[in-house]
Amino acid sequence: MNGxxxxxxxxxxxxxxxxxxxxxxRKKIKTxxxxxxxxxxxxxxxxxxxxxxxxxxxxxxxxxxxxxxxLEHQGVLFPPEYVPHGVPxxxxxxKVYLEPEIEELVGFFAALLETEHGANPTFQRNFxxxxxxLMSKSKRKYPIKEFSRCDFRPMYxxxxxxxxxxxxxxxxxxxxxxxxxxxxxxxxxxxxxDGRREKVGNFRIEPPGLFRGRGAHPKTGCxxxxxxxxxxxxxxxxxxxxxxxxxxxKWGNVIHDQTVTWLAMWKENVNDNTKYVFLAAGSxxxxxxxxxxxxxxxxxxxxxxxxxxxxxxxxxxxxxxTRQRATALYLIDRFALRAGNEKGDDQADxxxxxxxxxxxxxxxxxxxVFDFLGKDSIRYYNKVEVHPAVYRNLVSFQRAAKTxxxxxxxxxxxxxxxxxxxxxxxxxxxxxxRTYNASHTFQQELEKQDVTPASSIHELTLAYNRANRQVAVxxxxxxxxxxxxxxxxSKIADRLMGxxxxxxRHIDLLKPNLTDLSLADxxxxxxxxxxxxxxxxxDRPITTEWLYSYFADLLTKDIERLEKKKASDxxxxxxxxxxxxxxxxxxxxxxxxxxxxxxxxxxxxxxYIPEMYRLTFNSIDKxxxxxxxxxxxxxxxxxxLVDKDENKTTALGTSKINYIDPRxxxxxxxxxxxxxxxFFPKTLREKFKWAMHADKNFKF
DNA sequence: TGTAAGACTTGGAATAATCTTC
DNA sequence: GAAGATTATTCCAAGTCTTACA
Numbered sequence: 001m002n003g004x005x006x007x008x009x010x011x012x013x014x015x016x017x018x019x020x021x022x023x024x025x026r027k028k029i030k031t032x033x034x035x036x037x038x039x040x041x042x043x044x045x046x047x048x049x050x051x052x053x054x055x056x057x058x059x060x061x062x063x064x065x066x067x068x069x070x071l072e073h074q075g076v077l078f079p080p081e082y083v084p085h086g087v088p089x090x091x092x093x094x095k096v097y098l099e100p101e102i103e104e105l106v107g108f109f110a111a112l113l114e115t116e117h118g119a120n121p122t123f124q125r126n127f128x129x130x131x132x133x134l135m136s137k138s139k140r141k142y143p144i145k146e147f148s149r150c151d152f153r154p155m156y157x158x159x160x161x162x163x164x165x166x167x168x169x170x171x172x173x174x175x176x177x178x179x180x181x182x183x184x185x186x187x188x189x190x191x192x193x194d195g196r197r198e199k200v201g202n203f204r205i206e207p208p209g210l211f212r213g214r215g216a217h218p219k220t221g222c223x224x225x226x227x228x229x230x231x232x233x234x235x236x237x238x239x240x241x242x243x244x245x246x247x248x249x250k251w252g253n254v255i256h257d258q259t260v261t262w263l264a265m266w267k268e269n270v271n272d273n274t275k276y277v278f279l280a281a282g283s284x285x286x287x288x289x290x291x292x293x294x295x296x297x298x299x300x301x302x303x304x305x306x307x308x309x310x311x312x313x314x315x316x317x318x319x320x321x322t323r324q325r326a327t328a329l330y331l332i333d334r335f336a337l338r339a340g341n342e343k344g345d346d347q348a349d350x351x352x353x354x355x356x357x358x359x360x361x362x363x364x365x366x367x368x369v370f371d372f373l374g375k376d377s378i379r380y381y382n383k384v385e386v387h388p389a390v391y392r393n394l395v396s397f398q399r400a401a402k403t404x405x406x407x408x409x410x411x412x413x414x415x416x417x418x419x420x421x422x423x424x425x426x427x428x429x430x431x432x433x434r435t436y437n438a439s440h441t442f443q444q445e446l447e448k449q450d451v452t453p454a455s456s457i458h459e460l461t462l463a464y465n466r467a468n469r470q471v472a473v474x475x476x477x478x479x480x481x482x483x484x485x486x487x488x489x490s491k492i493a494d495r496l497m498g499x500x501x502x503x504x505r506h507i508d509l510l511k512p513n514l515t516d517l518s519l520a521d522x523x524x525x526x527x528x529x530x531x532x533x534x535x536x537x538x539d540r541p542i543t544t545e546w547l548y549s550y551f552a553d554l555l556t557k558d559i560e561r562l563e564k565k566k567a568s569d570x571x572x573x574x575x576x577x578x579x580x581x582x583x584x585x586x587x588x589x590x591x592x593x594x595x596x597x598x599x600x601x602x603x604x605x606x607x608y609i610p611e612m613y614r615l616t617f618n619s620i621d622k623x624x625x626x627x628x629x630x631x632x633x634x635x636x637x638x639x640x641l642v643d644k645d646e647n648k649t650t651a652l653g654t655s656k657i658n659y660i661d662p663r664x665x666x667x668x669x670x671x672x673x674x675x676x677x678x679f680f681p682k683t684l685r686e687k688f689k690w691a692m693h694a695d696k697n698f699k700f
Numbered sequence: 701t702g703t704a705a706g707a708c709t710t711g712g713a714a715t716a717a718t719c720t721t722c
Numbered sequence: 723g724a725a726g727a728t729t730a731t732t733c734c735a736a737g738t739c740t741t742a743c744a
Contacts, residue, residue, distance in 0.1 A: 212713090214711095214712080214713090260706090260707065260708090261707085261708080262707075262708090265706095265707095274705080274706060274707080276706095276707070276708080278707095278708080289708085289709085293709085338710095375710080375711070375712095376710095376711055376712060376713095378711085378712080415702095431709085431710090434710095477711080477712090478712085479712065479713085480712085480713080557722070651711085651712070653711090653712090654710070654711055654712080657710085657711090658709075658710055658711080659710090
């Protein structure tokens with residue numbers, strides 16, 4: 001099952017590269033040991049799961065409109081009924097108690113008080129309209145008239161308290177909850193599909209709440225109502241036992257449609273969208289379409305030269321429609337834009353290629369600037385150089401559009417575009433370009449990376465993530481910057497400075513002891529790479545001031561540790577020695593602080609180093625191995641820092657899950673003797689089971 | 701030929717689980 | 723062993739694209 005080449009004989013879950021060193025590494029060994037056990041456990045689970053290797057008997061001419069012949073499942077799981085809490089809200093400062101149905105709705109809003117939704121005027125307005133509607137239907141008279149006079153804080157605080165209590169739950173309570181979850185998953189989480197047990201994805205019916213539309217969605221904040229069995233259609237095998245609906249209710253419909261893959265379906269009330277219960281990503285049905293998707297993208301590889309030639313030629317066609325289509329294709333292919341279907345007024349105003357409007361394109365310094373909101377209202381901003389014919393076309397399309405609000409590609413739409421594409425290659429549509437370009441780019445970028453099978457695991461990971469990042473940038477996969485990101489970054493940078501300083505100190509200590517060695521012996525202790533590694537970062541040089549805070553920090557932490565020890569496990573016999581140590585640490589701290597204060601007045605060059613942190617030379621070997629160990633940590637911290645910074649606003653997951661052919665990753669891992677677990681967590685290994693057998697020479 | 705419905709993939713955020721650091 | 727950070731997973735919104743129907 002595991003195709004990564006890290007057989008059981010290897011030292012640990014990450015192959016043979018992790019150097020195990022004494023003392024400092026001891027803790028690491030413990031956690032790595034745990035990790036190793038976990039990975040092994042997972043691998044065992046994966047191996048044990050009875051495997052139907054559908055990818056082994058794929059035959060192309062099978063009738064693929066029938067998706068299953070046998071389907072048995074347990075239906076869906078409903079969220080628990082509402083339990084009123086009786087906490088009021090304030091209106092003009094006066095308590096207002098609400099009847100359960102209204103309290104539930106108000107609770108949905110109160111819970112979001114401190115979020116962006118809660119602060120969004122559209123969200124507030126839609127919610128309040130729903131509330132007024134509900135109140136108007138009630139027999140009770142409520143004084144509530146204006147949103148601005150409501151205070152939802154008592155309810156909000158009640159929820160916060162509940163959250164806190166949940167956190168404080170005892171181990172036993174948590175375990176019981178987990179047990180219950182497992183039992184539910186055991187019941188609803190699996191189905192029988194053509195004689196095999198397969199995992200179901202979202203068997204839980206979505207609970208009621210306020211619709212959380214993204215971006216400027218006009219319906220955000222509307223009441224998403226509780227779904228009842230009567231609204232649900234169950235799709236199940238003819239011979240299968242129909243699952244029991246909740247007591248006193250019945251399913252809206254039960255059908256036996258073998259041409260679709262969903263198990264249950266209902267209509268959601270806010271946007272009138274259909275919601276489905278599908279199988280999990282790791283199921284054979286999903287796996288088959290995944291494989292098909294990537295094979296289609298690989299098929300495009302064979303046609304891409306011809307297709308590009310075709311649309312490049314069409315850029316200068318005398319027919320306006322042809323010119324628009326060619327230009328749109330150029331953008332979809334070059335910049336991985338989405339097709340851009342038309343959207344209604346009751347949705348957020350977002351666009352893709354075909355729905356680009358006058359205002360989304362500008363021209364600067366001979367370049368084209370795209371600036372629009374794409375899927376999920378994520379901004380797409382790109383200033384790019386394009387082929388002169390494309391530039392001319394875009395200028396003329398914009399001129400024809402005349403004013404903002406009008407379509408740039410006024411003569412074409414996605415249906416037509418895709419029709420044209422499928423005439424160039426069967427099954428080709430606009431989204432295939434995204435898959436093709438993502439996978440192709442990834443493979444190319446991976447090849448460009450400066451790594452060899454001898455590179456460290458850190459370097460290989462960084463290389464992989466860099467290639468992944470190129471794809472994520474191409475596809476414009478963004479994420480919000482984590483809160484306190486800069487704080488986290490400077491924390492790592494600070495740690496790096498400390499490591500560099502310690503490494504340099506040890507080098508300075510060792511160096512004089514090497515002078516008496518023979519030339520050959522001295523070569524054994526080459527310090528050059530380490531000296532290079534601990535050179536200062538020009539942006540953050542090690543100053544005397546920094547050194548004082550560095551040592552003060554060490555002292556403070558040591559003091560805290562000792563205080564804790566004293567409070568928790570001091571016995572009569574060690575109490576004295578703890579007190580003694582504490583006293584000397586505290587006195588060093590005050591010395592240090594006074595030296596630091598004096599720093600500005602006296603320009604003393606040599607910083608004061610507290611007694612306990614001064615180094616003493618022991619032996620060449622010991623000293624050298626300490627330096628090696630510090631060096632390893634410096635390199636690891638440095639790469640982590642670069643990786644983190646580069647990942648600030650880019651989300652790598654989406655492209656990994658949806659666009660990059662997993663066989664590229666598998667084959668790369670095999671080539672570099674690195675476990676695939678490093679890049680695919682459990683669920684992805686499950687999803688990409690079909691790709692795990694890829695050979696190390698696989699080419700997309 | 702246009703429009704709507706339906707089925708499926710793609711996507712970021714929220715939440716849960718795990719790891720790291722102190 | 724607790725807190726905070728990181729990573730994995732779940733949730734459900736928002737796309738794409740095909741088909742049905744008028």
